[in-house]
Amino acid sequence: MKRFRVRAFLVALWLFVAAFAAQLAIRHLLSARTVLSPDAVIGLSFGAEALAFLFAGFLVSFLARGFAWRELGAAALSLAVVAFLVLHRMKPPSFSYDKFFADTRELFLWAAFTGAGAWLLGLWGASFGVLLGASSSPDLRFAFEAGIARTHLRLNRRTVALLVALGLVPPGLLFAAGVWTRAWDQVARARAGLSGPPNVIAAMRTDALALAVSAAAVVAALLLVGRWVQARAQLAHLAPGQRRKRPATAVMTAISIAGVAVGVWALTVVLSVMSGFEADLKKKILGTNAHALLLKYSSDFSEWKAVMPKALSVPGIAGASPFILNEVILSQGQTPTGAELKGIDPATAGSVNELPRQVIAGELSWVSEPHSIPLTAAKPHPSAQLLGDGEQYLQDTYERKQSHPDELAKGVSPEALREMPGICIGKEMSHSLRAWVGDVVQVITPLGDMGPTGPIPRSRSFRVACILYSGMYEYDSKFAYIGIPEAQKFFRMGNNITGLELKFRDVDAARAEGRRLVTALGGFPYRVKDWAELNRNLFSALKLEKLAMAIILTFIVLVACFNILSTLIMLVLEKTKEISILKSMGARDSSVMKIFVLEGIAIGGIGTAMGLLLGLASCSFIERFGLQLDPDVYYISNLPVNVDGGQFLMVAAIAVALSYLATLYPATKASRLSPVDGLREE
Amino acid sequence: MEAALPVEPSPAARVEAPLLEGRGLHKSYWLGEKEIHVLRGASFSLRAGEMASLVGPSGVGKSTFLHVVGTLDPPTAGNVLYDGQDAFEMGEEPLARFRNRNVGFVFQFHYLLPEFTALQNTAMPGLISRLPRDEAEQVAREVLELVGLGHRLDHRPGELSGGEQQRVALARALVLKPRLLLADEPTGNLDEATGEGIHQLLLDLNRRLGIAAIVVTHNPRLAERMPRRLRLHEGLVVEA
Numbered sequence: 001m002k003r004f005r006v007r008a009f010l011v012a013l014w015l016f017v018a019a020f021a022a023q024l025a026i027r028h029l030l031s032a033r034t035v036l037s038p039d040a041v042i043g044l045s046f047g048a049e050a051l052a053f054l055f056a057g058f059l060v061s062f063l064a065r066g067f068a069w070r071e072l073g074a075a076a077l078s079l080a081v082v083a084f085l086v087l088h089r090m091k092p093p094s095f096s097y098d099k100f101f102a103d104t105r106e107l108f109l110w111a112a113f114t115g116a117g118a119w120l121l122g123l124w125g126a127s128f129g130v131l132l133g134a135s136s137s138p139d140l141r142f143a144f145e146a147g148i149a150r151t152h153l154r155l156n157r158r159t160v161a162l163l164v165a166l167g168l169v170p171p172g173l174l175f176a177a178g179v180w181t182r183a184w185d186q187v188a189r190a191r192a193g194l195s196g197p198p199n200v201i202a203a204m205r206t207d208a209l210a211l212a213v214s215a216a217a218v219v220a221a222l223l224l225v226g227r228w229v230q231a232r233a234q235l236a237h238l239a240p241g242q243r244r245k246r247p248a249t250a251v252m253t254a255i256s257i258a259g260v261a262v263g264v265w266a267l268t269v270v271l272s273v274m275s276g277f278e279a280d281l282k283k284k285i286l287g288t289n290a291h292a293l294l295l296k297y298s299s300d301f302s303e304w305k306a307v308m309p310k311a312l313s314v315p316g317i318a319g320a321s322p323f324i325l326n327e328v329i330l331s332q333g334q335t336p337t338g339a340e341l342k343g344i345d346p347a348t349a350g351s352v353n354e355l356p357r358q359v360i361a362g363e364l365s366w367v368s369e370p371h372s373i374p375l376t377a378a379k380p381h382p383s384a385q386l387l388g389d390g391e392q393y394l395q396d397t398y399e400r401k402q403s404h405p406d407e408l409a410k411g412v413s414p415e416a417l418r419e420m421p422g423i424c425i426g427k428e429m430s431h432s433l434r435a436w437v438g439d440v441v442q443v444i445t446p447l448g449d450m451g452p453t454g455p456i457p458r459s460r461s462f463r464v465a466c467i468l469y470s471g472m473y474e475y476d477s478k479f480a481y482i483g484i485p486e487a488q489k490f491f492r493m494g495n496n497i498t499g500l501e502l503k504f505r506d507v508d509a510a511r512a513e514g515r516r517l518v519t520a521l522g523g524f525p526y527r528v529k530d531w532a533e534l535n536r537n538l539f540s541a542l543k544l545e546k547l548a549m550a551i552i553l554t555f556i557v558l559v560a561c562f563n564i565l566s567t568l569i570m571l572v573l574e575k576t577k578e579i580s581i582l583k584s585m586g587a588r589d590s591s592v593m594k595i596f597v598l599e600g601i602a603i604g605g606i607g608t609a610m611g612l613l614l615g616l617a618s619c620s621f622i623e624r625f626g627l628q629l630d631p632d633v634y635y636i637s638n639l640p641v642n643v644d645g646g647q648f649l650m651v652a653a654i655a656v657a658l659s660y661l662a663t664l665y666p667a668t669k670a671s672r673l674s675p676v677d678g679l680r681e682e
Numbered sequence: 683m684e685a686a687l688p689v690e691p692s693p694a695a696r697v698e699a700p701l702l703e704g705r706g707l708h709k710s711y712w713l714g715e716k717e718i719h720v721l722r723g724a725s726f727s728l729r730a731g732e733m734a735s736l737v738g739p740s741g742v743g744k745s746t747f748l749h750v751v752g753t754l755d756p757p758t759a760g761n762v763l764y765d766g767q768d769a770f771e772m773g774e775e776p777l778a779r780f781r782n783r784n785v786g787f788v789f790q791f792h793y794l795l796p797e798f799t800a801l802q803n804t805a806m807p808g809l810i811s812r813l814p815r816d817e818a819e820q821v822a823r824e825v826l827e828l829v830g831l832g833h834r835l836d837h838r839p840g841e842l843s844g845g846e847q848q849r850v851a852l853a854r855a856l857v858l859k860p861r862l863l864l865a866d867e868p869t870g871n872l873d874e875a876t877g878e879g880i881h882q883l884l885l886d887l888n889r890r891l892g893i894a895a896i897v898v899t900h901n902p903r904l905a906e907r908m909p910r911r912l913r914l915h916e917g918l919v920v921e922a
Contacts (some may be wrong), residue, residue: 136775144809151797581793584754585807585854586782588775675754679745679789 005071008064012056012075016118017082019052024086035512037532039543053118057125061134067668072122080115087111127664131597133590142594148582149598152571154250163257165224167610171617172217178617178624179210185626249574252567257607259560260655264611265618267553267651272619274546275647276640281542284472285535287354288479290321290501292514293534297525302495307521311500314520316513319351319503324487324496329444330425330480332433339429339480341443343487343497352503355468355481360394360427362437362466367422368483373463375414378437380467390469393431401436421486422465426476430467439464443480445491460490471636502528557655560607561662564600568666572596572673579670580678589671596667597660604659608652615651619643699766700727701894702751702862704919707760709746720746721757722917730861731892733885735905737922738914744898745866747914751896752785752864753777782811786855786893788865792847794839794854800826800846801835804853811858825853829883845876849883856887863887863895870900877901 027045030036036044060068060075087107126134133139150156294311304322311320324343329336346365350356356364361380366372380394423441425433435441440461448458462482470476488494504513514528532539572579579592619641627639709721720743728734738744749755751762753769762769764784769777786807794803801822808818826832829849839847848868855863865884869877881904888895896912899905911922 133775136773139812141812143812143815144806147802147809148795151795577793578795581795582806582810583778584752584781584787585810586778586780587810588778590775591810676749679749679754679793 002066004074005064005068008060008068009071009074011063012060012068012072012122013078015056015059016053016075016079016122019049019056019118020079020083020086020114022052023049024090035515037511050117050121053121054125054128056118057122057127058129059125060122061126061129062138065135067123067126067130069123069126072126073119076115076119076122079118080111083114084108084111124661130668131590131593133588135589139588139590142591142598145591145594146598148578149595149602152249152575152595152599153253153602155602163606165220167606167613169217169221169224171613172213173221174614174617174621175210176214176217178621179207179214182624182626247574249567249570252563252570253603256560256563256567256603257610259563260557260604260607260659261610261614263553263557263560264608264651264655265614266556267550267655268612268615268648269618269622270549270553271546271647271651272615272641272643273622273639274542274549275642275644277636278539278542278546279642280636280640281538284470284475285538286507286531287358288470288472288475289531289534290352291504291507291510292502292528292530293323294320294500294502294517294521295527295529296499297527299496301497301499304497304500308500310521311502311517314513314517316504316506316509317502317517318505319348321345321348321352321501322484322497322499323501324484324491324493324498326445326447326487326491328480329446330429330433330441331444332435332439332441335433336444337429337432338478339425340478341445341480341482341487343484344481345484349501352501354470355424358468358470359424359466360469361398362424362464364424364466364481366465367424367481368485370420370422370463370465371418373418373422373438373465375417375438390427393427397430397436401438417463420461420463421482423462424466424468424481425464426479427467427469428473428477429480430464432477435464437464437467443482443490447491458490507531554654554658557658561604561658564603564659564662565665567603568596568600568663569669571599572666572670575670576673577678579673580675583673583675584679592673593667593671596670597663600659600663600667601656604656604662607659608655611655612648612652615648616643699763701730701732701765703727703761703763703766704751705761705763707747707750707762708758708917709743709750709755710758719917721750721760723760724914724917724919725760726912726919728862728894728896731888731894732910733888733895733908734897734910734912735908736896736898736912736914736919737900737902737905740900742914743917744914747919748787748864748866748896748898752787752862753781754787779811782807783858784861786858786860786863788848788851788855788863788868790867790870792839792844792851794847794850796839799836799838800831800842800850800853803839803850804857807854807858822853822857825857826850828856828887829853843876844872845879848872848876848880852880852883852887856891856893859891859893861894863893863897865895865897867898867900869904877904881907 023045026048027041030041030044031038034041057068057072060072064071084107087110088104153159294307308320308322311317322343322345326341328339328341330339330341331337344355344367346356346368349364359381362378363372380398417440420440423443425435425441430436433439433441440463442459443462444457444459446455446457448456450456468476468479468481482490484497488496502514502517504510506513510530510532514530518526518528582592620643622639622641626637629636629639704724704726707721707724708719710717710719712718724747736744736747746755750757753762756770764780769780772780794800795806798806801819804822804826805815805818808821809815813821823832823835826835829852831846831849831853834842834846837846839850842850848871852868855865863884868884869880872880881901884895884897885907887893897904897908905911905922913920913922
């Protein structure tokens with residue numbers, strides 16, 4: 001038993017406490033001085049703390065000449081006590097942004113987490129130290145260790161070629177399948193009378209690189225299969241003694257690589273699909289809504305005409321448009337529906353959202369020019385592309401309106417119709433109100449005048465000026481748009497508006513740009529709410545779902561790493577004699593450890609590379625193949641994918657880090673074998 | 683660290699202390715409940731360049747003795763001194779470096795790494811001591827020539843005969859010019875003629891390179907040709 005090194009313990013404790021204090025300080029400073037989101041602040045501060053714990057373990061391993069698990073453990077335990085006392089005194093905000101630590105039990109939990117985290121991360125850091133020879137003098141070289149690791153994994157030229165082939169051919173085939181199905185789809189469209197290439201070759205010719213890659217993959221796959229058949233045929237002719245025996249560890253190594261590859265594959269594909277959903281949702285939300293709203297802590301926003309040019313002069317702001325928002329009831333005949341009635345300026349609305357491009361019938365500008373709304377049924381725009389049975393609905397409604405032109409008028413004189421202000425409604429609302437362009441709808445606001453029996457709702461007739469289609473059911477069924485002057489008159493607001501809609505040059509900088517604008521306007525009573533804040537529930541739910549998915553799928557990689565662990569233990573048992581020989585020749589403990597760590601990382605790395613390629617190919621396949629979804633359920637026609645390089649990189653980092661951790665036990669075991677353990681056996 | 687290594691002893695030390703000295707070496711193993719005493723206070727010394735044979739019946743603990751004096755296995759009690767310094771007082775890494783530079787082992791089985799060629803196997807101690815690959819292979823080539831295998835550099839152990847394998851093992855033990863060679867029945871697995879060749883080579887190398895050696899053997903003729911003969915008897919080393 002090695003003695004407990006007090007000096008190492010004290011240094012570890014000091015470093016741990018410093019890391020903990022730094023985390024608190026960074027969190028406090030970042031949230032007070034910067035515009036980073038709370039998530040980013042937590043990520044940065046805890047990331048820094050984790051790195052500091054790792055580094056502390058690394059340093060202490062040199063002081064304690066080994067893993068120092070007892071010294072680090074004692075220091076972590078002391079840190080937990082310190083953390084408990086500090087948190088108890090400070091009562092810092094909890095992770096749910098608005099709650100405070102009130103409960104001592106919760107503090108216990110966090111202190112315990114801090115201690116456990118410090119210990120594990122410290123040990124992880126110490127493993128780097130031990131690997132570099134913390135037991136005496138550091139040695140960063142690993143040339144002969146790598147050579148020996150290579151022979152253990154049988155990474156000779158043949159197996160490397162085989163691995164490269166196995167790593168490239170299946171993803172290549174997936175990619176080829178995607179290219180082929182898309183080309184086939186295009187040809188099918190052409191046959192159905194739509195524009196498209198006449199045959200598959202012509203369809204593929206447009207994407208020469210994809211064609212070349214997929215052709216190469218198919219050829220390589222055929223060669224590989226041919227080679228395999230040949231090898232099997234040769235094997236059948238050999239006598240049993242002539243067959244080369246493969247040790248169990250070689251098979252286990254292959255299984256370990258496959259395990260990591262499958263885990264990484266699943267993780268990347270699922271995260272890419274979830275990112276795809278998120279990106280799609282973001283696109284739809286930002287298509288209908290602006291990036292941010294400029295609001296005021298007062299009901300008086302009559303100076304907006306002066307504020308607009310000021311806002312537009314802020315460099316990061318690309319557009320601004322006034323809006324008024326109120327809840328109303330819309331009805332046509334006997335069908336009422338609740339709605340968010342938004343007053344907009346059709347001239348500038350296009351600079352902050354996609355409304356003008358969402359019009360599928362009529363014109364957005366007609367809301368302020370009611371004279372232009374035709375008295376005969378307006379045709380749907382030919383370019384309108386709707387999901388599911390949407391296009392059919394448009395055609396049917398248009399034809400119905402055409403055959404019953406009297407429905408439009410409802411006994412109102414054409415002159416009176418022309419004077420009615422215009423309103424734009426979503427496709428779903430048009431469906432439920434059975435209202436088409438030119439139809440009259442009633443808008444009722446509960447904020448009416450006082451009568452003898454209480455408030456009397458006020459109502460007014462509008463004519464439908466356009467039908468909008470955003471692709472989000474919520475928006476298409478709930479929003480209606482009228483001109484700003486009409487809204488001001490209807491809600492009796494005078495010259496007031498609710499606020500300004502803003503568009504930024506960089507969506508992701510919305511928070512920072514918003515703050516800059518508020519500062520430029522002189523701060524209070526102005527305030528900016530950005531899209532992330534406005535849709536926090538939705539995006540938080542998505543993020544949580546993605547995180548939960550990532551954690552669950554990381555377990556696949558974790559299980560794969562247990563494969564690595566058992567493979568390495570088998571290898572250590574198989575190579576006990578060799579380890580002894582190397583030690584008798586003067587190999588250090590850390591050298592032996594390096595051999596097995598390198599092997600584990602090689603297994604993990606090869607598996608990760610294969611998994612990433614498979615994931616990438618699968619994403620490309622999903623994108624090109626277009627897996628159908630029911631648009632009435634998901635409001636999206638194909639399974640979306642969004643390949644995010646950062647996400648792939650993170651998955652790779654997690655997989656390699658986990659496989660490194662899996663090597664530590666067998667590698668340490670191997671390094672501690674006595675030189676005579678393997679010599680005694682025979 | 684470097685200064686603590688007894689690699690280059692001062693002239694005075696060379697006179698006073700022998701190259702290798704065992705003092706009261708005890709070694710015992712536990713086999714279940716039973717403690718087996720292999721060495722019971724063995725003491726001996728070996729001068730630099732001296733060559734000795736070690737004989738004794740099977741199971742008497744000759745291999746254990748070699749492992750202990752070769753710093754592979756610490757004794758239960760007693761000291762192993764090189765140039766008057768206790769080897770097991772060194773830390774793990776200095777001891778490994780010392781072994782790398784000063785002690786060469788040859789075992790009854792060749793224990794070559796099967797995936798590497800003769801040259802790579804022989805270069806391994808050089809690589810372990812972090813010599814550049816070219817340099818390590820250059821030295822290895824020279825030593826392989828010395829043991830008469832200059833023509834079989836790129837053969838793997840599986841492609842060599844038993845005698846050749848043992849010669850490669852010998853070359854590997856000698857590649858870094860150690861001061862002590864410990865051989866554990868190096869010819870125990872070879873036929874007489876081949877074994878005789880290895881014996882001749884051992885004696886030859888001792889004469890030419892001045893390497894001290896302890897050779898464990900069952901072969902009385904080889905033992906007789908050694909300048910000094912030791913015998914392991916009841917856990918003690920006695921002059922035969």
